[in-house]
């Protein structure tokens with residue numbers, strides 16, 4: 001045994017010495033790993049960016065789109081203060097380029113490394129800068145000096161005292177944010193009263209050549225795609241020029257202080273609305289929809305958006321556009337409005353500066369005109385509510401199966417119209433489009449040409465014998481004139497049965513011009529229900 005041990009011992013000693021000598025190799029492998037772990041656990045710089053920058057960015061995007069300008073927006077923020085740490089992340093970079101890759105999933109190891117090393121994560125109200133510098137901070141014993149904490153009141157890395165409560169700037173691009181004109185940061189009044197803004201004559205005509213946008217001081221730019229003219233957000237700069245009187249003429253200083261552009265609520269000019277109008281008209285033609293046009297459905301949407309008004313409580317109406325929220329949308333009276341809503345929602349996504357309330361009512365006014373009706377004097381300025389707390393109770397919309405008393409209850413007691421206006425509005429609306437068994441349970445059209453606004457509804461009502469009939473699919477009762485395959489609701493027939501209503505049915509049947517004039521005023525008034533305007537024309541109802 002001793003012999004064996006004495007033979008093995010030198011060998012064992014040799015291997016032990018070798019192992020001790022080579023141990024540094026293992027450590028060499030270990031060091032980068034330990035460093036990497038230290039980096040991963042290192043503290044982050046958290047810089048709260050004024051979320052207003054992001055908001056401004058979205059607004060500028062909208063403005064850029066509508067004004068046709070292709071200037072890139074730059075992103076300036078508090079990261080300038082990183083300069084004191086001699087770190088250069090750049091302080092003025094195009095934000096879109098910056099943000100896009102950060103939200104993309106890493107697809108390869110290189111991407112992963114790039115993201116892990118010195119990356120910047122953007123959140124809606126802040127961004128977090130992960131830097132190798134953190135290790136240095138940590139190793140130099142200054143750990144926990146800059147601690148990431150989203151809690152308000154925690155000491156932040158840099159002096160960002162003007163942001164008292166980071167949460168107050170929370171901004172979520174997922175939920176469409178209404179442009180809330182009653183916010184304190186929106187000064188009033190706007191430059192011009194809206195009424196003035198819409199006077200076409202007031203805007204100077206500038207002839208611009210196709211594809212060469214007018215630049216410089218012109219208030220008009222040309223959209224290269226559509227050839228439409230829009231107003232640019234042109235505001236002359238104001239400021240102060242001071243020339244110091246001291247020193248030799250060579251060294252004299254000239255100082256130009258340019259006043260910042262005054263903040264003004266973003267509301268489209270006449271030409272911006274012309275652009276929206278253009279898009280609305282483009283969405284009307286739909287071969288898959290009844291009679292190939294969405295326009296009647298849009299007229300009905302504009303009417304339903306406004307018809308929830310109740311003058312006794314001052315609630316409901318077009319301001320706020322509560323129809324977007326499920327409690328109102330699922331009101332049985334609102335079935336079948338989704339084609340109009342989805343088409344208009346796409347337009348709203350293109351022009352985020354316009355409120356849904358304005359868009360839906362504007363589209364209704366345009367549809368009437370487009371279908372051959374009178375011009376409707378529509379005014380912008382409605383604001384959207386941001387949640388469903390303002391949704392009026394269901395059941396305010398009229399029911400087609402009831403009679404004259406019900407019509408008066410809705411049109412006179414709630415909406416504030418009179419007998420004449422009720423007849424005028426119902427007859428004008430029901431000259432267009434049709435009822436659908438799959439939506440309301442009634443079936444058929446009121447007039448022979450449902451894409452032509454006219455006084456035809458009154459003529460049909462007056463000249464035919466209307467028989468009661470049943471819709472086979474739904475068992476619903478309606479009135480039919482089989483020869484022309486026309487229909488009437490019970491409420492429509494009530495206009496003939498009630499003497500006070502019937503008087504106006506006859507007058508409008510005989511005088512189409514009078515009907516057009518009065519419909520134009522009544523429909524404009526309908527779209528204004530629930531809209532309390534200030535002297536500058538903007539609705540400032542508190543939501």
Ligand code: HEM
Nearest residue numbers: 296297300303336398399400425429433434435436439440
């Ligand atoms: C007593 C008042 C009213 C009642 C009971 C009533 C009822 C109805 C009903 C049941 C439909 C069919 C919905 C469907 O199945 O798709 C309809 C369609 C329509 N209504 Fe009325 N309505 C009234 C007043 C008005 C007013 C004042 C207007 C506009 C000024 C209007 C415009 C329209 C239009 C344009 C359609 C056709 C929609 C389409 O083709 O998709 N209605 N209405």
